[in-house]
Amino acid sequence: MSEFSYFWHDYETFGADPKRDKPAQFAGIRTDADFNIIGEPVTLYCQPPADMLGHPEATLITGITPQYALKHGVPEPQFIATILAEMAVPGTCSVGYNSLAFDDEITRHALWRNFHDPYEREYKNGCSRWDIINMVRLAYALRPDGIEWPTRDDGTPSFKLEHLAQANGLMQETAHDALSDVHATIDLARLIRDKQPKLFEWVTGHRDKQSARALLDMNSRKPALHVSAKFGAANGCLSPVMPIAAHPVNKNCIITYDLRHDPAPLLELEADEIFDRIFTPSEDLPEDAPRVALKGVHVNKCPVLAPFEMMRDNEATRLNLDINQCRRHWKAIHDRMGEVEAKAIAVFEARVFDAETDAEAALYDGFVSNDDRARARDVHTTHADRLAEGDIVFSDNRLNELLFRWRARHHPDSLAEAEKDDWNNWVAKRLEFAPDGGLTLDEYDEVVATLMERVKGQPKQLQLLLELKAWGDRQRAFL
Structure with a gap:
């Protein structure tokens, strides 16, 4: 071992x-x-x-x-x-x-x-x-x-x-x-x-998937204490949650409900209405339409969970938590568990993520095949000239695009003239329009200028910005 x-x-x-x-x-x-x-x-x-x-x-x-x-x-x-x-x-x-x-x-x-x-x-x-x-x-x-x-x-x-x-x-x-x-x-x-x-020992001893699943027991539905920034610093970033359903798509995610909140919307609204309450931006929601407090807990991301019984009365008061109210919320959901579980599954099943348009950001758009994984390992032992000759071609087009950029950045001499033109055109498009997100070159220059105004009288910060301005000027050679 x-x-x-x-x-x-x-x-x-x-x-x-x-x-x-x-x-x-x-x-x-x-x-x-x-x-x-x-x-x-x-x-x-x-x-x-x-x-x-x-x-x-x-x-x-x-x-x-x-x-x-x-x-x-x-x-x-x-x-x-x-x-x-x-x-x-x-x-x-x-x-x-x-x-x-x-x-x-x-x-x-x-x-x-x-x-x-x-x-x-x-x-x-x-x-x-x-x-x-x-x-x-x-x-x-x-x-x-x-x-x-x-x-x-x-x-x-x-x-x-x-x-x-x-x-x-x-x-x-x-x-x-x-x-x-x-x-x-x-x-x-x-x-x-x-x-x-004791707290340190608890957390380090329960950071694996199996421990998380045991604490979010889908049979008993017992509440557990969960830590997340989403609960807010005013609440100590902690809330009691109730396991509701296994995520219909992500096997490493368990859907839970934050028991601080009145479950009436969860119980009374239809699945499509709940979907809107969860995933619509706050500024687009009516003021009288509170969020539905469903939250995914990812068991493969070392979630910090603890038994509900670890909460002491004095700490509950300090964290703005009414334990008896949480118990009432738990019972209201538990009494209609089958209906609530079906709704939660329908809500999260309906969520669709847009595919990334840029290969560098598309890691989570699908797993790579075993054959392509073997080809990826070969990239490190294949001379750049052989890569240029097409010795490695992936079935996954994300990897073909990554290989082209990898050669352009780290082995530019391996590019044919047409490939150099393609690379320069791609960089120019990225700097001018930022199709993959981030700043355009014009926006970058504007941010630098704004920050220069802000840091007047701070010579160290101003020197950094002068270097950034020079970097932006250098990038204009691509345009």
Whole structure:
């Protein structure tokens, strides 16, 4: 059996969309189960592709310009291969802070763009993944003693890593520097383990799918406490939920109901009306049409769940939770369980996601066949000239498009003249119209100009923006 270790990690990026925006910096530290550091930290920058714009706001947060990453970084294939080698060490649990929602998506999409399996490092050879942010939220909600909890101006708790690190005197030399953030994450996990060891043991011992399914028992329908940012910081990001139905499409999702809310709309409305109440944008809903509090819990994303009985009366009061009312809501649903389950299945069955139009963002548009997975592995051992001759052709057109872009970015000399024209035309279209989302070049320039006005009198920030302006000017060569 492989020896267990944590690989704590963090990315800084050139934007907030993990499907489309590129990584700027990565840092990782391996520890044993007791948080003792093993080996040397991994820290590296990623060279941006020549066609990348990025978002200026991201650079103001991280301080990393495209020019800096280009000078000090490595090409993305080398960057992500180095990261994968660490995460795929047998027995590794890759872990971060808000990493399931963001950093893991950066990893998956970088692996996808560079012809690695996006998922194997999450389960193969005893490997797994985790994210401590919801453990932190659970500690605030149920067992807050021994930890300083920073608040925002409105009095609600802040779960930002930098705020928690500062309030608790944890090591974080520079917020939004990847290595500094990793140290702060390790220290925060250690703090919770030391101050609330039973809670820490509970969360780490119940982060697998089987534990989540057991707590969301579809036979008893017993309520469970669930942690999610969607419940709001004012409520400690925690609510009791009732398992309603297995998701009709996603086998890793269980549909639940938030028992804070009156279930009358769930009980009285038809499925199509419930659908509208859930998926219509808030600004398009009438004021007298409250949301229906159905929520999917993804058992493969280490959901933080706990028995309903863990809620103490004093904590319930602090979290604006009326336990008796929740029990009444549970009974009202349970009395009409068959009808409610059928409605929930119909609602989520009716939801259809549009296919991504851009290959780089289309990871979740379908699994890759075994034959194409084998071809993808061959990309790394096939000379660029042979790739240019068509030695590797995929049955999945997403991968053919990715291979063309991979060659254009990392082996431009392998492109024929017609391919060079196709590449330049594609980049020009992207910069001019942004068909895959993000900023057009004109919008980028406008954002830079606006930010320059905002940071007058801040020479460091202004210098970053001058470099970003120069980067935008460089991109105009494609037009």
